[in-house]
Amino acid sequence: MSDSLLVVIAGLGLPGLLPALAVARRSPALVFVAPLIGAGLAAIAAGLELAVGGSLLPWYAGVAITVNVATLIFWLVARRSARLQALKGTGSAAGSSLTWSMLTVVVVLGAMVAPLTGLRAGITGYDTTAIWLTHALMVAGGHHVLLSGLQNPVYLSSNPDYPPLVPAAGALAFALAGQGHLHVAVGVTVLLSACALGVGGVGVAAIGIGGRPVTRVVALAAGAAQCLAGFAVAGIYGIDGHADLLWSAAAAAAIVWGLVLPQSTQALGLAWVCAAVAGLTKNEGLTTALVVLVLIAIRYRPLTLPRLRRTGLRASQGSLSMLAWPGLRLWAERAAFVAVPALPGLAWAGLARHIGLHDAFFRSRSTQSVPYRAAATMSSMAAHLTIAPLAIAVLVAGCCLVRHDRDGGRLGNPAWLWAAGLLATAILFATYVFGSPEIHWWLHTSVLRTTIFPQLLLYTDVAAWLVIAFGALTGPVPIPPGGAWHVTDAAPVTARAGG
Amino acid sequence: MNVACTVRANGEDTSGGWPATTRRRQLGRRIGAALIVGAAATALGLSVHHGVQVTAAAVAPASIAEWTTFDSQQACLYRAIRSELPKGARVYIADPDHFDAQRLAELSTQWAVPQPGLATSQWVISVDRGHACSGISLRVRGA
Numbered sequence: 001m002s003d004s005l006l007v008v009i010a011g012l013g014l015p016g017l018l019p020a021l022a023v024a025r026r027s028p029a030l031v032f033v034a035p036l037i038g039a040g041l042a043a044i045a046a047g048l049e050l051a052v053g054g055s056l057l058p059w060y061a062g063v064a065i066t067v068n069v070a071t072l073i074f075w076l077v078a079r080r081s082a083r084l085q086a087l088k089g090t091g092s093a094a095g096s097s098l099t100w101s102m103l104t105v106v107v108v109l110g111a112m113v114a115p116l117t118g119l120r121a122g123i124t125g126y127d128t129t130a131i132w133l134t135h136a137l138m139v140a141g142g143h144h145v146l147l148s149g150l151q152n153p154v155y156l157s158s159n160p161d162y163p164p165l166v167p168a169a170g171a172l173a174f175a176l177a178g179q180g181h182l183h184v185a186v187g188v189t190v191l192l193s194a195c196a197l198g199v200g201g202v203g204v205a206a207i208g209i210g211g212r213p214v215t216r217v218v219a220l221a222a223g224a225a226q227c228l229a230g231f232a233v234a235g236i237y238g239i240d241g242h243a244d245l246l247w248s249a250a251a252a253a254a255i256v257w258g259l260v261l262p263q264s265t266q267a268l269g270l271a272w273v274c275a276a277v278a279g280l281t282k283n284e285g286l287t288t289a290l291v292v293l294v295l296i297a298i299r300y301r302p303l304t305l306p307r308l309r310r311t312g313l314r315a316s317q318g319s320l321s322m323l324a325w326p327g328l329r330l331w332a333e334r335a336a337f338v339a340v341p342a343l344p345g346l347a348w349a350g351l352a353r354h355i356g357l358h359d360a361f362f363r364s365r366s367t368q369s370v371p372y373r374a375a376a377t378m379s380s381m382a383a384h385l386t387i388a389p390l391a392i393a394v395l396v397a398g399c400c401l402v403r404h405d406r407d408g409g410r411l412g413n414p415a416w417l418w419a420a421g422l423l424a425t426a427i428l429f430a431t432y433v434f435g436s437p438e439i440h441w442w443l444h445t446s447v448l449r450t451t452i453f454p455q456l457l458l459y460t461d462v463a464a465w466l467v468i469a470f471g472a473l474t475g476p477v478p479i480p481p482g483g484a485w486h487v488t489d490a491a492p493v494t495a496r497a498g499g
Numbered sequence: 500m501n502v503a504c505t506v507r508a509n510g511e512d513t514s515g516g517w518p519a520t521t522r523r524r525q526l527g528r529r530i531g532a533a534l535i536v537g538a539a540a541t542a543l544g545l546s547v548h549h550g551v552q553v554t555a556a557a558v559a560p561a562s563i564a565e566w567t568t569f570d571s572q573q574a575c576l577y578r579a580i581r582s583e584l585p586k587g588a589r590v591y592i593a594d595p596d597h598f599d600a601q602r603l604a605e606l607s608t609q610w611a612v613p614q615p616g617l618a619t620s621q622w623v624i625s626v627d628r629g630h631a632c633s634g635i636s637l638r639v640r641g642a
Contacts, residue, residue, distance in 0.1 A: 117554060118553075129601060133605055152612070183570055225543040225547055229546040232549045233546065397531055401527075462542050
């Protein structure tokens, strides 16, 4: 099976390589993001197969060629303009020496070898059979099989509106490895999860850039540990073909690159790709991606009241267009920051509703009261978030003691990460409370998987603070010699205004 | 936060080149940072340890044997559906076991068309105990 898996990952990674190079540039994340981009292209192809007709492979080839040609054109245009210089100037969040890049890839990949040996067991999860392999066979069957299959009431319990990334990657696996090799599709899902964790792990390792070599080594170890923690949190669901680790890891990686690391076009691009992957993987991935993208939009295009006031003043002086234009442009940019990366996921959701597909969770009104469901959900989710108290303690200690080191590294305020985690978890909580299935059965069968994202995010925050605190331990003493000392956060404030 | 201290003017101890309050603050900051590193490393370490245990359980010989059997059952049922039913056959899945019914629905996909009721179906399929597929076999009968 390993040979077939390599062929499929190459089939996903090669079409994604050029776009990945454009987004990640010299970052070690390149290795991990290329197969994710390939899987995203396959998902878009599956959407076109459903919407227009035909079969997956021609659409996949068409989408891959279009995106690669567009990337080449972008490069050629950018090379002739000063834009490339600007990109070079700003895209250095994880820009590092080739040695460090290669070392990062080797360490992060090497760390994930251990959990990936679980693939030897050939485990196939219940949802893997009921949802993902079933949908993959539908996608592999072409437009008619896909459309009639998703609309068939027999398959209603398979949540036919679920996004197509995992089924499309599975269908591609069948095309490359043979129809009967169902477990290759399971392996592809697991490897894509590992890639998403890898992008996040490289992001955590990038926090150490700018520190002393020993800090960079610790950051590398923290990144690798964060990948392993992802597999540990997911448990058996990480290696049995469930899609929950994939969307959770992709969303967490989007947060690391978009809300934790310093602002740059490179970090923004990687965050967008990861958010798009999360949105194309599962419904809860799409809602989480939207939350993350809105926060990224606000971080990169801050809501600045003084600017509005100034604009308003100008308008009151008679220039109405001056009032509208800068404000409108900013809001248009924020909207584009959300809509562009979320477009594939939103388009699938719209298409699914258009052809009458719905999930199995909101079909009818539950007979259980809202407070009853809320209490059950609270207790069940809390049981899986045991890392939360320690993460809160680390957050408080970090903010009190090494906040300046975080600001000095131009890292995002920890409030961004926590806001993303809390909002996404609140949406998940509301889904359980207002959904229709019997709450105890529903929680029993799913809460272990749905809490992978908040758990992984908490481990990510803990890993980030570890790197920052270690940097503070080993870094230069931030006090000028001579007895008198002057501590100022003027520079970090400047960074924070944008970050 | 802009803090300017002129500690020498206050006559504080500046032995070693640093005022005592600064040294205390530095020490406190370093101890705090060390505690953060320790707590975070412990949390990540425990999680990694848990992950190792999960993987070890997954690749235990008993687990591998169980899932190898399941995989061969799946492949066998997949082939049996395609050899015993014509393409496009309308089938009714009449299996009392929810899991077996689910896997038949999955493995029929792309070849047969599962029907919600008996009335519209041509064949009835279920999983029986048997030897054809590692302890089970596909049962096909006319509707």
